[in-house]
Amino acid sequence: MLKLTKKADYGLMALKYLAEHPETPALSAKDVADAYVxxxxxxxxxxxxxxxxxxxxxxxxxxxxxALARDARQISAYEVIHAIDGPFFITSCTKGTKSCELTPSCTIKEPLARVNETIAGVLKSISIQDLAESEPPPGRAREAQALVALTL
Amino acid sequence: MLKLTKKADYGLMALKYLAEHPETPALSAKDVADAYVxxxxxxxxxxxxxxxxxxxxxxxxxxxxxALARDARQISAYEVIHAIDGPFFITSCTKGTKSCELTPSCTIKEPLARVNETIAGVLKSISIQDLAESEPPPGRAREAQALVALTL
DNA sequence: CTGAACGCGGACCGAAGAAGTCGGATATTG
DNA sequence: CAATATCCGACTTCTTCGGTCCGCGTTCAG
Known part of the structure; x- marks a missing residue:
């Protein structure tokens, strides 16, 4: 519940790895697969x-x-997840395709859709570059560049 | 991927329903199940x-x-989801229980853990009361009370 | 006191999706 | 040509979710 798939994880890892090796013209799938396991x-x-x-x-x-098609800073985590797992919705009941039918049930979904957008916004604000950078010095933390407002 | 379960949905709906009927001393599971379908x-x-x-x-x-054990305003969506689906982690690789073993793979997880906390924060800032209120007038939007900072 | 209405809780099953495998076709380079 | 890649679809396996069934304990009305 509310977790991203291993495929998406793998994808993020791989992109991060590519971002860390900008010198090499191309890395094979096997190279990356070996680096992680x-x-x-x-x-x-x-x-x-x-x-x-x-x-x-x-x-x-x-x-x-x-190889990365763009600069690592121009690729967001959101794009990666979206590319691998498809469009993502918090709600099982994705309004739009008459999924909630007759039942006036989905009064919940409206506010949850806002949450969905908020999460998407957070993911969009994170670039592959951020992933590649943020690890080595354990103490140092980059300052907040993502500030997200949620309005119900 | 990254969506909450129907059980959690149902739970939120049910709590919202209870919040909307504070007068009645108790509503049976069947009552709520009939209301929604x-x-x-x-x-x-x-x-x-x-x-x-x-x-x-x-x-x-x-x-x-x-019946609600506390005031609807004192129950967060996070608590509901946590109670139903258990502790939730964005990462499949929940660090702590030596899940990522030898592989130095999970360099990704560190920044994603921040994302996880951010989402949890958003969910914690939403109360059942919010869900119950936010629907009737379509135009009106409650102003942002949740402002979340994400630091990588 | 008896039975209906209700909450409690475990066992169970089918369907769906995720994780991973296999095999083959195509493209590129040495 | 041969080795090494990507490419792409089909397939198996595994887990989890959604949902059902059944039996038990509790409460209340008649």
Whole structure:
């Protein structure tokens, strides 16, 4: 409940890894899969998704692999998750496609949709670059650049 | 991915319903299940969970049922979700129980943990009362009372 | 005191989605 | 040509969610 999939995790990890190695022209799926210890074939499919979404550029053949399509600072965590897991909604009852039918049930959904947007906003404000940077010095914390207002 | 379960939805709906009927001493699971159109037996179990967590007070026997244990304003959406779905983490890799083992993989998780806390903060700032109020007049929007800072 | 209405709680099952595997086609380079 | 890549769909396996069933304890009305 309310957790992102391993695929999305893997995708974020992979992008972070690519962001940390800007010098290399391309890294193969296997390279990344070895660096972390995730199954190579699975990672490959994830990277393919990210390529289709325009976040990565791929190059087949020997010495091929993947590279970031844009600057790491221009890629948000939201885009990655969206590319891998599709559009995400907090509510099971995604209003729009007459899912809640007759029942006037979904009075809850209205305020929860705001929460949904808030979370999306937070995710959009985080870039791959942020992920790649924020780890080495344990004490140092980058100052808040994301400030999100929630109105019910 | 990243959506809350129907059980949590049902729980929120039920609490909202109870908040809207403060006069009645107790409403049975069936009452609420009929109001919205959700399966009664399932709702019953959810209400039991909420009772065990201290959010509701139950009364067995004829004319029994459930009532809010506290004021609707004192119950947060976070508590409800937590009571029903258990502790929630964005990351599949909940650090703490040596889940990420040897792999130095989870460099991602550190910043994502912040996101997790941010979301939890938003959820904590929403009360059942908010849910019960925010619907009738479509144009009117309560002003932002939740302002969340995210620091990476 | 007896039975109906209710909460309690465990066992169970089907469906759906996530995680991961396999196999083959295509492209690129040495 | 051969090795190394991406690419892409089908498939199996595993877990979890949504939901049902049944039996028990409690309360209250007649």
């Amino acid at each position: 995730i199954p190579a074939q699975l990672l490959a499919k994830i990277l393919q998704l990210l390529t289709k979404s325009g976040l990565l550029r791929s190059h087949a053949g020997m010495n091929g692999g993947y | 959700i399966p009664a037996q399932l709702l019953a179990k959810i209400l039991q969970l909420l009772t065990k967590s201290g959010l509701l007070r139950s009364h067995a026997g004829m004319n029994g049922g459930y």
